[in-house]
Each structure stands twice: as structure tokens, then as C-alpha cells.
Amino acid sequence: MPDIRAFFPFWDALSPEHREDLLRHCQPRRFEKGDVILPYKGQCLGLMLVQSGQFRAFILSDSGKEVTLYRLYDLDICLFSASCVMNNIQFDIQIEAEKDTRALLVPSSLYQRLIQQSIDMANYTNQLMASRFSDVMWILEQVLFKSMDCRLAQVLLEHAASQGSSDLVLTHEALARDLGSAREVVTRMLKYFREEELLELTRGRIRLLDEGRLQKIAAG
Template sequence: MCDTMDLPFETYLPVWNKLTAAQRQQISGSTARRTVKKGTILHNGSMDCTGLLIVKSGQLRAYILSEAGREITLYRLFDLDICLFSASCIMRSIQFEVTIEAEKDTDLLVIPAKIYKGIMEESAPAANFTNEIMASRFSEVMWLLEQILWKSFDKRLAGFLLEESALEGTDFLRITHEIIGSHLGNPREVVTRMLRYFQSEGMVRLSRGTVEILDRGKLHGLCTE
């Protein structure tokens, strides 16, 4: 359990000042700080309800896994983002299994699901705040669905490479074709074929475990056509 002086909750929970003193004490007295390494699975359908995760620093990935073992990224979580799906036991209407993985070394605050559920049942501001987060996440999932249904794979891949470049602050991406496929929900072989096409068009340069962006303009033009 953390020293409450190390947790400026108003920074992480915008609803903090609308809670009662007793509710704030419940949260500050039960919240734990957790540091995880890249690749750590924080939650999946077979695990207990992990609790409400708040990203202090780092990066998480939420994805679903098909029966055939294929992954597709639903959304990512960055500094100050809140993960509700890790506390899905407080939202019985959620019927699908989401896996939460650390994409980078990540520093987290973990509010126990039981504590947060009790406060949410007592506090209209907390309930409204939770619903806003959930609506935002579902909007991201719906956006993803639209991309899969209506955008060709070359456009989705171009957009993904540009997004990765922005996140990492470099055009030299240390990422495998398999990992790209996991994000986009496509087999590695499909990713490899399209990347080789991009390379033949001078948009990227490929080497083992890396993709270097050579022509951002062409990629941007492709994904916005």
C-alpha cells in the first residue's frame, strides 16, 4: 500500500474533489502502487478482477484474442489514462474477454474493484465519470471496427506505422512483422507481403526486427486516400 502523500489523486481522478472525505480515504487507504515490466499480462478473462488501473507512466495495450489465437489491439493506454476493463467484474454487462498487457515498463496505481464499485454505487459523480470513460473506450472500439470493415489493409498499415513513429519519436521502428500483425489482427505473412510492397515503393526499408520509414509523405497520402 502506498503512502498517500505519493498519490496526488486529484491528478489521476478528475472526480476526486466531488467525493466525500470518507470516500477519498477509502481510495487512498486501499490503492496500491505497482511497477510492471514490458510484456507483463495484467488482466485477462481467466484472471480475477484485477481492479481499476491508473497509468502513472508507461504504456498498456488492451486486446482481444480469437479462438484461433489471433490478436487485435482495441486501444492503448498512456500516462494518466484509466483502465476500466481490468475491473470488468464491476460491470456485469461486459460479456467479452479483454487482455491488458504492458507494452512498456509501466508504473501503475491499482484501486481494488470492490472499493471502487462501492464508491460508484454511492456517488453519482463517480458513476457519471465511470460511464464517460466507458463511452470513450467503446468509441475507440467502434472506430477500430469501422477501420477493419471499410479501410483496406494497406491504408491501415500505413496509419499504424505513422502512429508508431509518433509514439516512439523516431522513424526507425524496432518492431517485428508478427507484433504488427497482433496489433492489426492480420497474420504475419500478410503484414510481410504488404511491407515488402511498401519497400518496393520506397516508403520503408526493412531489416530483421526493424522497419525504417523513408517517405512519410507517401505513407500519409496512402492512409488518407
């Protein structure tokens, strides 16, 4: 189980006092699959460091429609469980444990003090927010322009047909060329497909797991 040092690449640059505060005050937490992390009983929890398991962040419409924004895995940091500490966050997201999860909680009071005293912590917070911002921009682009998932599914099925196999020897670069897109975009969509258990990714290979669902996606 990773300890708190593993979550902060700048650990050694923190002051001895801050390191001690983190070691002393971080709290081990366990969540069962389905537990709600945000909103949490009206409390402001703080930074949640995922040691093992999985969180899912989503938004909920008035009518109860859910849209997944991103997932957090081992060694990820859940920032928005500390959103009460940050100014200018004017939206509500929900976060739940999607698997049984072990985490370390940095309480909001300590976290608030750290970002006011440690420039490394302040800038790291910035990086975390930029990552989540990027996740949400990606979702927005999918929702607005949603052709990429459809086109990628089409191209994958074409390769399966031409190779006569669902175990494709195919790089992300090659797919990006097929699609006239950037490799990063293709990699991201492939990872999304993997999370949806549509395919498996190994180096230089893509194995299709559910051609039926891919065909539905390809149909738009």
C-alpha cells in the first residue's frame, strides 16, 4: 500500500514541519463500492489520495441523468473532495467509489494551510486542476462533436475484418493516421474504450472484446 510520500513528487522539498504534519494528520479511509465521497454528509473532507481502488466523478442532471467526467485510480489524488478550500469553484460534481477503495485523507484544514505556505503544494494543486480540467474539456468535445468515438469504432472494425481477427496488430500512430487525428486523441479514446471494456490494449496490439457494442458505436 503506497504511503503518503508516494503522492507528492516534491515530498523532499517540503519543509520538515509540513512533512511531519502530513504524516501525522493524514487519515486512512476505506470506502466500499458505491460509497459516496462527494458530497459527503455536508462536510468538507479534504484531499483524498487513492492508495488502491477506483473513484468515479460525474454530474447529475435534474432528471437524474448521469454523465461520467473522469475516473481516479491508484496513486491519483481526488482534488474536488477539497473544493471547499478552493475559491471560485462554482459547480457541483459527485464522486463515488466504483470499487472498494483505500485512501488517505489530508484534512481540508491542513490542506488549506499547506497551499498557503508551500509553493510546491500550490503549484501541484494547479497541475491537478489542469488535469481534471483537461478531462472535462475532453468530455465536452466528445459531447459536442462526438464523431471520434464513432469513427474510431468504424476503423477498428475495418481492421478486424481485414486482418480476419479481433486481435489486431496496430499502433496508435497508425490509427491516428487512419483518422487524420493526433495520436494523443486516439490514445485517449482507446483508453476510454478500454475502461468501457470494449477492448484490451497491449504494446502494439489491440484486442476487441465486444464487437457488437463497437458496431453500435460505429453506427453513431
